[in-house]
Amino acid sequence: MSIRVLAKVWDDYPGSGGSELLALLALADWSDDQGFCFPSMSAIASKTRLSRSQAQRVVHGLIDGGFIQVTGNEFGGPPGATRQYRIVLSSLTGRADATPTGRMDATGSVHATGRTHAQDGPHGCAETGRMGATQTVREPSITAKGCAQARSSSSRKSRSKEITFAQFLESCRASGEKAIPEDDPVMAYAEKVGITNEMLAVAWAEFKAAYLPTSKGYKDWRQTFRNAVRRNWYKLWFLAEGQGAAWTTAGEQARRAAA
Known part of the structure; x- marks a missing residue:
């Protein structure tokens, strides 16, 4: 926890408060003195x-407003990894009527892509900051439905x-x-068959390298x-009776390349 960042958010957040301020304070509670932190969405x-x-919705609003940047694992990273954030201290102006500035790009990432992404849909009623108050409602964008479709039942998937x-990410x-x-x-x-987290991470890197450039x-x-993973498409590991998975030559090569 950084007392400096926490105090800065308390004193200088220019918004009206409510869930946005609460979420920013939570991130500050995890951050270092430069505002970097990497909590999971569930933890937030x-x-x-x-x-x-x-x-x-609240975190995305803070990203869109320029108060937070995504500095790592923007698309989820390897299995088990969390997104990495930075609180933009320069956006904390201390003026209640200030217009947030300091966005690095349309996605909130420090790696600008040069593309502009449309903001989410219309906003509902404003938050009051009280327990039980109506929360700000933001309609999900069309692209957000793709991730929901990926988790839907098999009948809906059909x-x-x-x-x-790329659209999924x-x-x-x-x-x-x-x-x-x-x-x-x-x-x-x-875990059941003995494949390590590192092997999963390397398999994910190979998977992304294979499909990200394609239109499949x-x-x-x-x-x-x-x-x-189940079919070991990239021949990264092999299994022996009574033993966990071990790297193949191809797997060791991929592991070094991903390091």
Whole structure:
């Protein structure tokens, strides 16, 4: 925890308060003196006493307002990783009527892409900051639906539209979800058969390298990755009776390349 950043947020946040201030204070409580922190969305929701979806909307509002930047794992990173944030201290002007500035780019990432992304849909009523008060409602963008489709039931998947891997990652970023969340079935499968977290991370890196540049579409990219792990598509490991997975030559090569 950084007392300096926490005090800065308390004293100089130019907004009206409510859940935005609460979420910013929560991030400050995790941050170092430069404002860097990397809590999970579930941790933010728990600390602010909001639902996960409400916490996502609030954090995205702070990103859009220029108060937070995403500095790492913008699209979820390797399995089990969290997004990395930085509180933009220069945006804390201390004026209640200040217009937030300091956005690095349209996505809130320090790595500008040169593209402009449309903001989310219309806003509902404003928050009052009271317990039980109506929360700010932000309609999910069209791209955010792609990530929800990836987690829908099999019957709904059959009706959903195929999307590219890049669109899937972007939809997860927009909704604040990890591409491969900690509770994804692939985690339990890997633990059961002896595949390590490092092997999963390397498999994810190979998976991204294979599909990110392509226009190939799937309805459920998480299931596609599970298939890649279960069938060892990239021949990264081998299994021996009574032993955990061990690197193959191809796996060791990929591990060094991803290091």
